[in-house]
Amino acid sequence: MTNSENNHSGWIFLAGLTTGAAVGYLINSDRGRQLCSEAANKAAELTDEARNIAQDKYSNAASTVTSIIEKGKVYAAEVSSKLLEIASHAAQNGVQKVEDEHAIEA
Numbered sequence: 001m002t003n004s005e006n007n008h009s010g011w012i013f014l015a016g017l018t019t020g021a022a023v024g025y026l027i028n029s030d031r032g033r034q035l036c037s038e039a040a041n042k043a044a045e046l047t048d049e050a051r052n053i054a055q056d057k058y059s060n061a062a063s064t065v066t067s068i069i070e071k072g073k074v075y076a077a078e079v080s081s082k083l084l085e086i087a088s089h090a091a092q093n094g095v096q097k098v099e100d101e102h103a104i105e106a
Contacts, residue, residue, distance in 0.1 A: 026032030
């Protein structure tokens with residue numbers, strides 16, 4: 001290692017040592033314990049808020065999906081009814097044409 005690298009490593013070590021000492025002091029002091037408690041409480045609040053938001057979003061999505069399914073069922077019933085009506089009308093026309101042709105032949 002060069003002298004510059006040793007000097008750089010020394011500063012990194014010193015910064016880490018200082019940071020560790022500051023964190024240790026904060027954790028073990030009354031103010032540090034108070035800060036940790038406040039941070040834990042805030043984290044719990046944010047967790048509850050996130051859970052409530054997620055539940056609302058899930059509820060809204062479920063409601064939307066249910067609504068779409070119900071609209072799809074109504075539309076499918078309408079289409080089915082219309083197709084049956086068209087098929088019935090076509091069958092009646094076909095029967096009428098066959099009867100008309102038999103009447104002409106007779």
